[in-house]
Each structure stands twice: as C-alpha cells, then as structure tokens.
Amino acid sequence: xxxxxxxxxxxxxxxxxxxxxxxxxxxxxxxxxxxxxxxxxxxxxxxxxxxxxxxxxxxxxxxxxxxxxxxxxxxxxxxxxxxxxxxxxxxxxxxxxxxxxxxxxxxxxxxxxxxxxxxxxxxxxxxxxxxxxxxxxxxxxxxxxxxxxxxxxxxxxxxxxxx
Amino acid sequence: xxxxxxxxxxxxxxxxxxxxxxxxxxxxxxxxxxxxxxxxxxxxxxxxxxxxxxxxxxxxxxxxxxxxxxxxxxxxxxxxxxxxxxxxxxxxxxxxxxxxxxxxxxxxxxxxxxxxxxxxxxxxxxxxxxxxxxxxxxxxxxxxxxxxxxxxxxxxxxxxxxxxxxxxxxxxxxxxxxxxxxxxxxxxxxxxxxxxxxxxxxxxxxxxxxxxxxxxxxxxxxxxxxxxxxxxxxxxxxxxxxxxxxxxxxxxxxxxxxxxxxxxxxxxxxxxxxxxxxxxxxxxxxxxxxxxxxxxxxxxxxxxxxxxxxxxxxxxxxxxxxxxxxxxxxxxxxxxxxxxxxxxxxxxxxxxxxxxxxxxxxxxxxxxxxxxxxxxxxxxxxxxxxxxxxxxxxxxxxxxxxxxxxxxxxxxxxxxxxxxxxxxxxxxxxxxxxxxxxxxxxxxxxxxxxxxxxxxxxxxxxxxxxxxxxxxxxxxxxxxxxxxxxxxxxxxxxxxxxxxxxxxxxxxxxxxxxxxxxxxxxxxxxxxxxxxxxxxxxxxxxxxxxxxxxxxxxxxxxxxxxxxxxxxxxxxxxxxxxxxxxxxxxxxxxxxxxxxxxxxxxxxxxxxxxxxxxxxxxxxxxxxxxxxxxxxxxxxxxxxxxxxxxxxxxxxxxxxxxxxxxxxxxxxxxxxxxxxxxxxxxxxxxxxxxxxxxxxxxxxxxxxxxxxxxxxxxxxxxxxxxxxxxxxxxxxxxxxxxxxxxxxxxxxxxxxxxxxxxxxxxxxxxxxxxxxxxxxxxxxxxxxxxxxxxxxxxxxxxxxxxxx
Numbered sequence: 001x002x003x004x005x006x007x008x009x010x011x012x013x014x015x016x017x018x019x020x021x022x023x024x025x026x027x028x029x030x031x032x033x034x035x036x037x038x039x040x041x042x043x044x045x046x047x048x049x050x051x052x053x054x055x056x057x058x059x060x061x062x063x064x065x066x067x068x069x070x071x072x073x074x075x076x077x078x079x080x081x082x083x084x085x086x087x088x089x090x091x092x093x094x095x096x097x098x099x100x101x102x103x104x105x106x107x108x109x110x111x112x113x114x115x116x117x118x119x120x121x122x123x124x125x126x127x128x129x130x131x132x133x134x135x136x137x138x139x140x141x142x143x144x145x146x147x148x149x150x151x152x153x154x155x156x157x158x159x160x161x162x163x
Numbered sequence: 164x165x166x167x168x169x170x171x172x173x174x175x176x177x178x179x180x181x182x183x184x185x186x187x188x189x190x191x192x193x194x195x196x197x198x199x200x201x202x203x204x205x206x207x208x209x210x211x212x213x214x215x216x217x218x219x220x221x222x223x224x225x226x227x228x229x230x231x232x233x234x235x236x237x238x239x240x241x242x243x244x245x246x247x248x249x250x251x252x253x254x255x256x257x258x259x260x261x262x263x264x265x266x267x268x269x270x271x272x273x274x275x276x277x278x279x280x281x282x283x284x285x286x287x288x289x290x291x292x293x294x295x296x297x298x299x300x301x302x303x304x305x306x307x308x309x310x311x312x313x314x315x316x317x318x319x320x321x322x323x324x325x326x327x328x329x330x331x332x333x334x335x336x337x338x339x340x341x342x343x344x345x346x347x348x349x350x351x352x353x354x355x356x357x358x359x360x361x362x363x364x365x366x367x368x369x370x371x372x373x374x375x376x377x378x379x380x381x382x383x384x385x386x387x388x389x390x391x392x393x394x395x396x397x398x399x400x401x402x403x404x405x406x407x408x409x410x411x412x413x414x415x416x417x418x419x420x421x422x423x424x425x426x427x428x429x430x431x432x433x434x435x436x437x438x439x440x441x442x443x444x445x446x447x448x449x450x451x452x453x454x455x456x457x458x459x460x461x462x463x464x465x466x467x468x469x470x471x472x473x474x475x476x477x478x479x480x481x482x483x484x485x486x487x488x489x490x491x492x493x494x495x496x497x498x499x500x501x502x503x504x505x506x507x508x509x510x511x512x513x514x515x516x517x518x519x520x521x522x523x524x525x526x527x528x529x530x531x532x533x534x535x536x537x538x539x540x541x542x543x544x545x546x547x548x549x550x551x552x553x554x555x556x557x558x559x560x561x562x563x564x565x566x567x568x569x570x571x572x573x574x575x576x577x578x579x580x581x582x583x584x585x586x587x588x589x590x591x592x593x594x595x596x597x598x599x600x601x602x603x604x605x606x607x608x609x610x611x612x613x614x615x616x617x618x619x620x621x622x623x624x625x626x627x628x629x630x631x632x633x634x635x636x637x638x639x640x641x642x643x644x645x646x647x648x649x650x651x652x653x654x655x656x657x658x659x660x661x662x663x664x665x666x667x668x669x670x671x672x673x674x675x676x677x678x679x680x681x682x683x684x685x686x687x688x689x690x691x692x693x694x695x696x697x698x699x700x701x702x703x704x705x706x707x708x709x710x711x712x713x714x715x716x717x718x719x720x721x722x723x724x725x726x727x728x729x730x731x732x733x734x735x736x737x738x739x740x741x742x743x744x745x746x747x748x749x750x751x752x753x754x755x756x757x758x759x760x761x762x763x764x765x766x767x768x769x770x771x772x773x774x775x776x777x778x779x780x781x782x783x784x785x786x787x788x789x790x791x792x793x794x795x796x797x798x799x800x801x802x803x804x805x806x807x808x809x810x811x812x813x814x815x816x817x818x819x820x821x822x823x824x825x826x827x828x829x830x831x832x833x834x835x836x837x838x839x840x841x842x843x844x845x846x847x848x849x850x851x852x853x854x855x856x857x858x859x860x861x862x863x864x865x866x867x868x869x870x871x872x873x874x875x876x877x878x879x880x881x882x883x884x885x886x887x888x889x890x891x892x893x894x895x896x897x898x899x900x901x902x903x904x905x906x907x908x909x910x911x912x913x914x915x916x917x918x919x920x921x922x923x924x925x926x927x928x929x930x931x932x933x934x935x936x937x938x939x940x941x942x943x944x945x946x947x948x949x950x951x952x953x954x955x956x957x958x959x960x961x962x963x964x965x966x967x
Contacts, residue, residue: 045189046182048412050359051445055863058359086182098180102172105828108836109647110179111186111360111412136871143863145357145413146647148839149871150878151832 015079019044020088028075035059035070038085046086046114050143057142060115061085067122067141086114089121097124100159101152108146115142120156128163130156166659167892170828171666173652175410175645184410187379188363188442196365197226197439199430200271202261202278203451204253207287207520207856208302211251211260211280218277219263224270227433228278230261234429238393239488240385240420242311242324244303245523247393247429253282254302254485255522256857257450259423264430264439287520287856291459291480291952294322294517295963302485302518312620314776314788315491323963324483325491325516327498329570330782332509334465337474341465345546346476349462349538350923350956351906352949353482353850354455355448356527357868360412362452363442364424366431372398374431375405378424381414381644382684383407383674389421390428397432404428407675414646415840416526419686420489422452449861453525454850456490457482457950460538461961465509470552470560474509477501478961479535482951483516483524490524491516496618497531499783502570503539504580504614504794505561510570515963519951520856526686528899532615533841533906537924540611540907545920554911555588558612563794571783576791579885583796583818584612586881590816591798597813603805606813607916610798611904616789617687617896621774625693626680627701629658629765635729635744637664639701642674642682643694648898649829650690654698656825657891661702663726664743680766688793688896691825693769695891700767712760713741716751771889791887793895795819797838797904799875801912808932810846811876815908818881819900823893827882834880834901841905843869849925851947859947923956925949 012027019042026041035052038044038061050058052071059070062084089095094102097120107113116139123130123138130138135156136149144152178184216228231250237243248259261278265271288294288302299321303309307319315325338344365377374394380386383406391401411418427441443452463476479497483490498514527533547557562580569575588594588610597606617623628640639658645651651671659666672679682694710721713731723735726743733739745751750758771790778786797817803810817834824830847867851859860866886893906924914920919934923941930940941955952959 039189043191045185048186048360049188049442050361050412051863053445053862053864055445056359090181094181101180102176105170105173105176105649105832107173107176107179107647108649108832109358109360109411109413110175110184111358111410113179113184114182117180117182136874140870140872143357143359143868143870145359145415145840145868146836147832148835148837148878149869149874150835153871153874 013076015076017078018082020084020091030076032075033071034073034075034078037075038070044085044087048111048114057115057119058112060118060142062118062122065122065125067119086117089117095121096162097121097156097159100155104151104155104158106147106151106155112142112144116144116152123156124159129160132157164660165663166656166666167823167825168827169656170826171652173649174655174666174669174671175651186360186410186412187365187377190365190377190409192365192438195437197264197266197434197437198268198271199262199264199439199441200275201259201426202275202280204256204258204260206253206282206284207256207289208285209253209282210285211249211253212283213281214261215279216261219274222270222274222277224266225263225274226266227264228261229264229430229433233433236393236396238389238421238425240389241492242309242315242488244309245486245488247425255520257447257522258485259426259451262426262430264434288322288518289520289856289951291482291517292960294519302520315495316780322518323515324487324518325494327495327514328781328783329498329510329512331570332474334474334476334509334511337509338465341473342468343549344463344465345549346461346463347542347922348459348956348959349541350459351457351534351537352924353457354527354844354848355850355866356415356417358413358415358417361443361445361448362418362423363440364427365438365440366427367438368431368435370436373403374399374428375407376424376428377407377409379411379418380406380408380424381411381419381646381686383642383676384681385684386421386424387676390425393425394428405677408644409673411644411646415528416530416686417452419526419684445863446861450522450858453489453527454484454522455527456484456493456524458534459952459956459959460535462538462542464542464546466546466550468550470550470557472505472507472561475502475507476511478513480515480961481517482519482521484519484521486523487516487518489526492618493524493526493531497535499571499788500532500616501535503536504563504612506563506567512570521852521951522858528840529615529903530618530687530899533844533903536611536613536903537906537910540904541910541922544911555584555593555610559584562612571778571786571788573787576887577885578792578794579820579883580612580794583794583820583883587796587798587816587818590879590881591800591814593798597800599802604802605805605916606800606802607912607914608798608800609908609911609915611907611911612796613900613903614792614794615900615903616792617689619683619687619689621776622770623683624768624770625682625690625697627694627697627767628680629701629705631743631747631763633748635664635742635747636668637662638670638672639698640672640679641694641698642679643690644674644685646685648833649826650685650694653691653825653829654694657695657698658702661699661706663729688898688900691894691896692887692890695894696769697767699891700769701765704767705763705765708763712751716753716759791895793820793897793900795900797908799908799912801909801916803913803916803931805935808928808930808935810928810931812842814877814879815875816879816881817901817904818883819897820883820885821897822887822890822895823884824882825892825894830882830897831880833898835878837898837901838878838905839869839874841902842875842909845906845909845924845926847925849927850949854946
C-alpha cells in the first residue's frame with residue numbers, strides 16, 4: 001500500500017518492493033526514476049548510469065524476471081513488484097554464467113558488465129541452451145565499447161552448454 | 164618463463180562480474196553531497212555581454228552560482244587555451260559559461276535554466292576555407308599570449324594553432340624522377356569516444372584547504388598537475404591537490420588530460436567543506452569533453468614502375484575545434500608520422516591545426532593515425548592498381564624495416580612489418596576472389612598496413628612501488644590506469660615473472676596521487692612498455708634485497724641465489740630452500756635470536772631518456788620525438804548488397820607486432836574490440852552538426868555505435884613478436900593500433916567488390932547505394948556536416964593565408 005505525505009520537496013509516496021529477495025520500503029517522489037532510487041535511496045550501485053534514455057543498457061535490472069532499463073521506469077511503478085540486480089545474483093556464490101564470463105575474460109572496463117550479466121541471465125533462465133543468434137540478440141541492448149562482444153557471446157554459449 | 168606469455172584470468176574481473184567494482188559515481192559521499200549543473204552556450208561563437216545569476220540564486224536549495232568572474236583562468240595540457248569558464252567569448256555550442264551548485268540534482272537543473280546570459284553573436288568559423296582565409300574571423304584573438312609547450316608553433320593573428328612541418332630529401336625531385344605521380348583528397352569527419360561511463364568527478368575542498376578529486380580519469384597525475392597550474396593563483400600547490408581514480412568505465416583517450424574535470428575543481432573551491440559532484444549527461448559527453456578531430460588530407464605519392472615509392476607530400480588540415488590544448492598534439496604526432504610504415508626517401512608533411520567553432524578536439528584511440536591511415540592506405544591500394552602491382556606486394560616492397568631513416572631523421576626500431584603483411588594476407592586468403600551465392604551481393608577484400616608511436620613529452624615517466632605481505636603475497640601501486648585494457652593483470656605478470664609469486668597472489672592498486680607513485684598518463688599504448696619497465700625494476704630491486712638479506716643471514720653468496728616457486732634457492736646448495744613468506748616481512752632470525760632484514764619494499768622508475776622533442780621547426784630534423792613504433796597489417800572480407808548498399812564484414816584479421824605478448828589473450832581482446840570500434844567509424848558512426856555548429860546527434864539513438872548484432876562474422880587476431888629491446892621482456896604496446904586500419908580495409912574491400920572508391924568517411928550503406936546509382940554523396944549531402952568543411956571535398960584548396 002502506498003502511503004502519501006507532502007514534504008517541502010513535493011508529494012512523496014512509500015512503495016514496497018521485493019529487492020533481491022528482500023522486502024524493502026522506500027519513499028519516492030512520483031517522478032523519481034527507478035535507477036536513481038536504486039542507486040541513491042537503496043544503495044545498490046551495480047545498475048550504472050550511462051545514457052539515461054534507454055539506449056545503452058548499463059542500468060539493466062530484472063523486473064519480475066524480465067530485463068528492463070531502470071532509467072526508463074518510474075520508481076513508483078515497481079510498487080509491489082520484484083527487482084533483481086547484480087548484487088542479488090551473487091548471494092549464493094557465482095552463477096555458471098559468471099564463472100563462464102570469468103573463464104573467457106569477457107569484460108574490459110566492466111561498466112557494461114552488470115547489465116550484460118542480467119540480460120544474459122534472463123536469456124539463460126528462459127532458454128537454457130541458447131543459440132549464438134539468441135545470445136547476440138539477448139545482449140544487443142547492452143552497449144559495450146571495449147570488447148567487440150565476442151568474449152561475452154562465447155561465455156554465454158559456454159554457460160548454456162553446461163546446463 | 165612462468166608468467167610471461169600466459170593468459171591468466173584478469174585480476175580485476177571478479178570485481179567486475181559480481182558488481183563489486185566501484186566507479187566514481189558509485190562512491191557514497193553522504194547527505195552533504197552537492198550537485199552541479201552547467202549553463203551552456205547556445206551559440207558556436209559569441210561574445211558574452213552579461214550574465215545575470217540572481218534568479219537562480221534565489222531558488223531554495225541553490226548553494227552557489229559560479230561564472231567566469233569567479234574563475235577567470237585558462238588551462239591546458241600542451242597549450243593553455245581552454246577556459247574554466249570563459250569570461251568574454253564562447254567558442255562552441257554547449258560550452259560552459261556558468262554553473263549552479265545545489266543540494267540536489269533536480270534543483271541544480273531547474274535553477275540553471277534561470278541564469279540569464281546575454282550574448283552578441285559572432286560569425287562562427289565553421290568552414291576550414293574560411294578559417295584559413297585572409298578575411299579572418301579569429302577564434303582566439305589572444306593566441307599569441309598563450310603559454311604552450313616549446314614544440315608547438317601557433318601563429319598569432321590567424322586560426323592556426325599549430326603547424327607541424329616535416330621535410331626529408333627533395334619531394335619535387337622525387338616526383339620528377341617518378342614514373343607515376345598520383346594525388347587525391349580524403350576526408351575524415353569527427354567522432355565521439357562513446358565510453359559507456361560518462362565523465363564524472365567529485366571534488367572536496369576541505370576546511371584545511373586540501374582539494375581531493377575522485378575522478379573518472381586515465382590521467383590522475385596529469386590532472387593534478389594541470390589543475391595545480393590552473394589554480395595556482397588561488398594559492399594551491401601540488402601537495403594540496405589529491406586525485407583518486409577508481410575504476411574507469413572506458414576511456415579511449417576521452418578521459419585523458421583534463422576537460423570537464425576542471426569545472427568540478429573550481430566549484431569545490433567555491434563551496435569549501437562540502438563535496439560537489441559534476442556528472443556529464445550523455446549529450447555533454449558528446450560535445451564538451453573531447454572529440455576526435457576531423458581532417459581533410461591531400462596525398463601526392465610518386466612511384467617508380469617497379470613499385471618503389473620515391474616521395475610523398477601529405478598535407479592535412481585539421482578541424483580541431485574551439486580549444487586544442489590536447490588536440491594540437493594529435494596534429495603534431497601525425498605531422499611526424501604521416502608517411503605511414505613505409506621507407507620513403509623524400510617526404511614533405513604539413514599537418515595544420517586549425518581553430519574552429521566546433522567542440523574541442525583531443526586524444527582518441529589512434530591519436531590521429533586512424534584519420535591519416537584512411538587516406539594513405541586507400542591511396543596505397545589505388546597507386547598499386549595504377550601500376551598494375553598487387554596491393555600487398557606493393558606494400559611489402561616499401562614496408563619499413565629496422566634501421567630505416569624515419570621522416571624526422573631518427574632510426575626505425577625493430578619491427579615485424581613483413582611478417583605482419585604476410586600473415587594478414589594469408590589469413591584473409593589474399594588473391595583468392597570470393598563470389599557470393601546471392602547475385603545481388605558482391606564480395607571484396609581490402610588490405611592495409613598501420614603503425615603508431617606513443618605521442619608523449621620526452622620526459623613522460625612511469626613509476627611503481629611494490630611491497631610484500633606476511634604470507635608472501637604482493638601489492639603493487641602504480642598510477643598507470645586500469646581502463647579495461649588489462650594493465651593490472653599485465654603488471655602482475657611482470658612482477659610475478661621476476662619474483663615467482665603467482666599472479667593470483669598479487670594485488671595492483673588503483674591510483675591515488677597521495678600514495679601511488681608518478682605516472683605521466685595512461686595513453687598512447689605506452690603503459691605496458693613504460694609502466695611495465697617500472698614494475699620490472701621495482702620487482703628486481705626487491706629480488707636484490709631478498710638475495711642480500713639471505714647472503715647476510717645465511718652466508719650464501721648472493722650470485723648463487725635464485726627464486727623459484729616463491730622460494731629462495733641456491734645453485735650451489737641443492738638442499739637450501741627458504742620460502743619468501745618466512746622472511747619478507749619479519750626478516751630472518753639468527754642463532755642469537757635477533758632478526759636481520761625486515762619488510763622488503765621495491766621501487767622502480769622508467770623514463771625514456773633517449774627522446775627529445777627539440778628539432779628544426781622548418782623540417783622536424785634533429786630530434787627523437789617518438790620512442791618507437793608498433794606496426795601491423797590488417798585485412799577484411801566484406802559482402803555488399805548491391806541494391807541497398809548494406810555491408811557485412813564476413814571476416815576481419817589484424818596482425819600486430821607486440822614485441823613480446825606478455826598476455827596473448829589480452830592482446831587478442833584488444834584486437835577484437837579495437838577492430839569493431841574502428842569498423843564503427845566506417846560503417847555506423849555519422850556525426851552531424853547543423854549549419855550553425857550545433858551537434859545534432861548527441862545520443863546513442865542517432866549516433867550509432869555497434870551492438871552485439873553488428874559484430875563481424877569472424878575476427879582473427881594475429882600476434883607478431885619482434886622484441887622491443889628496451890621493453891619489459893621485449894614488449895611494446897598494441898591497444899590503440901587495433902582501431903587504426905579499420906577504415907581503409909573496408910574502403911579497399913568495397914572498391915574490390917564494386918569498383919567504387921569512397922574517399923570520405925563514414926562509408927554508410929546509404930552512401931554506397933547512392934554511389935551504385937551514380938550519385939556522388941558529396942553533391943547531395945545537404946548542409947549538415949561531420950566536420951568543418953561543407954563544400955565538395957575535391958574542391959578544397961589546401962592553401963592558407965599564413966606565411967609559414
């Protein structure tokens with residue numbers, strides 16, 4: 001349930017979400033962007049600010065298991081929903097995907113990594129043994145300027161083969 | 164060797180794969196953190212008549228509004244021509260004229276809109292012809308008064324910021340002796356780095372007057388130095404400034420030197436005691452850091468019938484933007500090296516840095532070499548065609564060799580140019596025509612050679628500190644920056660090789676100018692070489708100390724000692740084994756109970772003492788401006804749709820002479836990544852300004868960088884190893900180089916497929932489709948432009964009104 005209050009900064013509402021498996025309540029303004037609330041109010045820094053208009057995918061999180069761009073979603077929209085970030089993924093140790101990404105030295109600067117890992121996680125959840133085309137398609141919304149994508153795609157395919 | 168030549172897991176990768184890696188914007192500064200928004204010029208060229216900040220200052224939550232009145236200072240790396248906030252004149256659309264500092268970002272943004280600036284518009288310099296004409300509109304009327312490094316030659320009273328002239332032999336004579344002299348013009352527009360992390364910096368000027376900056380930077384020490392110089396009038400010195408650089412989310416040159424970071428330093432000083440953050444938006448990232456400069460280049464090449472090059476005249480006019488404090492050195496570097504990797508007896512190069520009212524230019528992976536290689540390597544293939552000689556054979560015949568005299572008189576370093584050409588040609592199946600099964604598609608192959616030297620001041624130094632921990636693990640502190648290239652892993656491998664400590668037991672620390680030792684900058688692909696030499700020296704110093712203490716404590720001659728598996732061993736006494744962990748902190752106990760030795764520390768330094776930037780300004784003869792060149796060759800197989808012009812890279816290959824591959828997988832990843840970044844400048848990235856100098860596509864929707872769906876079908880990296888005598892284990896840098904030949908291999912492949920010679924980048928499907936229908940894109944391109952020349956490239960006159 002949202003509870004509303006008015007402060008000097010404007011109308012605020014408390015939202016409740018399941019964040020990396022844990023129920024969290026947070027106060028937001030109606031125009032607060034999910035990405036800013038995750039990073040500033042909830043302290044999760046893995047979703048990155050790259051373009052703030054949905055192009056680069058660095059802010060990718062999973063909303064009810066589906067990859068979305070946290071910069072394009074109002075925080076108030078996720079009231080009652082589940083959000084997963086990279087921090088939550090590692091709670092029980094590295095996933096097969098993460099292990100494969102390590103084995104393939106898949107990242108360079110690493111700034112796109114959180115978004116790539118989540119997009120690829122969604123893919124592997126839905127298609128445990130993806131084809132190369134499916135792997136490319138799955139991370140095509142995550143811009144990487146360093147790697148040429150090759151080691152990322154190879155790692156996704158390797159993780160799929162382990163299933 | 165145990166560690167060199169291996170490809171262990173990157174030592175920074177676990178942090179990056181788990182989300183633990185911290186970038187500047189991820190650091191928490193608490194509730195007192197202030198946020199800044201800059202007020203930007205809407206004009207490309209205008210006088211600032213007045214700035215009224217009163218309305219913005221009244222907004223609740225606004226802490227301070229700052230203008231050029233508060234900071235009337237200039238700054239710059241090679242030439243101090245850039246303003247923290249300009250006081251009298253703006254020089255590009257988007258230039259900062261004021262900044263609002265507020266309690267939160269939304270308030271800062273709102274208040275910035277309330278700052279009223281009155282401008283008097285001036286005619287913008289948006290055309291190189293106009294910029295260099297007699298009826299001058301000057302971008303920098305005070306050019307003659309600017310402080311600059313001594314090897315730059317600005318011409319006061321013109322828009323020429325620098326003119327690098329290189330002369331060797333007699334080109335006129337060379338052209339007379341040639342059987343064929345061929346000349347043409349090539350155009351390369353501006354490009355944007357597009358690191359995924361935007362520039363971001365937090366500054367805190369604390370109550371003691373100490374300025375700390377957490378900066379997304381490739382250049383912590385250079386930032387400190389440039390800022391200390393700029394802020395000296397306020398009484399700040401180097402020891403009062405500290406630059407901390409967490410992980411950087413991609414640099415590519417864009418985060419070298421100082422661009423927007425100076426704004427944060429100034430703002431922090433104005434809000435003493437409170438941290439303030441300046442984070443660039445994606446749009447600002449495009450227009451107010453650095454762009455890769457545009458260039459129009461005329462190449463005249465003389466050749467004998469047998470394919471011997473007699474001479475080259477290469478004239479390059481660079482659209483360098485409103486400020487060239489870093490970009491002038493790009494122009495300089497090309498002016499020394501625009502022969503390409505060929506032995507050419509007669510050389511005349513004019514590389515002219517021209518001020519325009521477009522965004523400031525600066526370093527971008529390749530540092531001008533990508534730009535001139537497009538023209539030169541297109542030209543090489545065309546000349547070979549005219550001679551009836553195979554394009555690869557023509558290159559091989561003229562390829563540079565060790566000991567050849569370079570354009571500026573120094574000697575060429577050892578290089579595997581011939582091997583690189585052979586292996587790239589073999590890998591691409593050179594000479595074997597491929598035919599598409601689809602009659603609507605044509606397949607062609609393109610080839611290009613490349614070279615590049617780091618462009619550094621002659622005293623660019625690298626340093627390292629090393630220390631052992633109690634368990635024999637090792638910490639390395641350097642100020643070379645991990646920008647994704649894998650520097651930290653390579654430095655760990657270098658130390659590991661000397662000390663036999665495994666890579667996974669080595670930490671390499673991110674730079675902090677308070678505790679990490681000096682590094683000039685992480686640019687120019689020089690840190691594997693320079694910083695690697697420093698780390699090697701530090702590790703060797705530690706090894707010397709280890710042997711010294713073992714000699715003293717055990718009475719074993721030090722020259723009989725060696726390290727193996729983290730243990731000191733002796734050639735003369737097979738039974739002697741002393742694990743490092745037993746004594747590298749605590750020392751070695753004697754029979755009397757006392758301890759000898761103690762914590763083992765190392766320090767290392769490397770500076771290329773043999774270089775000099777001093778030379779005759781009219782010829783560039785006499786100095787040794789470049790430490791060495793890295794060479795290579797690349798090729799591509801491209802399929803073109805004859806109806807749509809759409810191109811698909813079926814295969815790309817690139818051979819680079821790394822000297823010694825300390826980590827082959829990291830070199831391969833530089834090749835695969837760099838080739839795609841280069842291909843993007845040919846196939847996708849298409850920057851556009853309107854006729855008033857406003858950037859039209861400052862976002863990833865309209866400025867397309869490649870996604871995973873745009874990868875070449877196959878990219879094959881090839882590593883050549885011709886040792887660099889002064890490199891760590893023979894290594895030299897390769898990272899920038901991988902981007903350089905991308906444009907000409909595609910242009911040459913399109914020509915091979917369709918007989919179309921494209922002389923202006925980018926080469927989009929649209930341009931190819933138009934060309935296939937007999938339409939010259941130059942005639943239909945309209946008024947938007949990618950760089951500072953609007954007319955038909957072939958009509959450009961390479962004349963300047965300046966005398967020089």
